[in-house]
Amino acid sequence: MAVRQLASFIIAGMRNGLELKLYTSSLKTEAFLLESGLQVHNIADTDYLDQYFDGCDQIDHQLNALKSGSGIHTREKLLASMAKQFFILADETKYTPSFDSRFPLVLEVLTGAEKFVSKEIVRLFPGTTLSIRTTPENENVRLCTRDGNYLMDCWFAEWPDAQTVQTRTRHITGVIEISLFYKLVFEAVIAGAKGIRRYQRKNDLVELIGLEPLPTT
Numbered sequence: 001m002a003v004r005q006l007a008s009f010i011i012a013g014m015r016n017g018l019e020l021k022l023y024t025s026s027l028k029t030e031a032f033l034l035e036s037g038l039q040v041h042n043i044a045d046t047d048y049l050d051q052y053f054d055g056c057d058q059i060d061h062q063l064n065a066l067k068s069g070s071g072i073h074t075r076e077k078l079l080a081s082m083a084k085q086f087f088i089l090a091d092e093t094k095y096t097p098s099f100d101s102r103f104p105l106v107l108e109v110l111t112g113a114e115k116f117v118s119k120e121i122v123r124l125f126p127g128t129t130l131s132i133r134t135t136p137e138n139e140n141v142r143l144c145t146r147d148g149n150y151l152m153d154c155w156f157a158e159w160p161d162a163q164t165v166q167t168r169t170r171h172i173t174g175v176i177e178i179s180l181f182y183k184l185v186f187e188a189v190i191a192g193a194k195g196i197r198r199y200q201r202k203n204d205l206v207e208l209i210g211l212e213p214l215p216t217t
Helices: 004-014 027-036 073-082 116-122 161-168
Strands: 047-054 058-060 083-091 106-108 129-132 148-155 175-179 185-190 195-202 205-212
Touching: 004 027, 047 073, 073 083, 073 106, 073 175, 106 116, 106 161, 116 129, 116 148, 116 161, 161 175
Parallel strands: 047 083, 083 185
Antiparallel strands: 106 148, 106 175, 129 148, 185 195, 195 205
16 A cells, blocks of 8 residues: 555656656556556666665564565565665554564475475474465466466464574575565655654664654645
8 A cells, every 4th residue: 555655656746747767566556657657667677776665564673574465575576676775665563573473484486396495494494384375266276476486375383583584595496585575675664653753774773763743634
């Protein structure tokens, strides 16, 4: 919802003369922008973005973000890594001291590697429950990403620390990418009942840099 609201502000700005080149990892956001008459560029044509904005399922107090819902985290992480500044937009219910078991870690897995990856995950994180995502229409048909890979949900009984998850899972052969955005977020904009807080990472430390009242209508 926050990203869609941002897109609406961008549309209004560009109609009033704001000059931007737009890229997105989301087909839904792309369709929304195209329907509004804006041009969306192909991510294959660039290796750099000034700023990238996205939402999340959860973000911890160290600004590590979890993006497990949509299953497009590989493309999202590509754009986040290209960006000089990566912003997360979220409400205060998603800002948490640590991740919890309501959300899985999602792995994009090379087809044919799912059994090996499953074995390695269970070895590294005993007690983890694993499942391959299926299509909404048929639970017997595996869901494939836009790049033809599978999505594996890893449900931890209790989330390990983010650095452990990052280092252990990223070294498993067959894992394309994971839904944990470890130390990628430059700034988090968190909306809550008392206003909008802005947290920023500087020299690997996170600090509150702003508190603004909620906009009035």
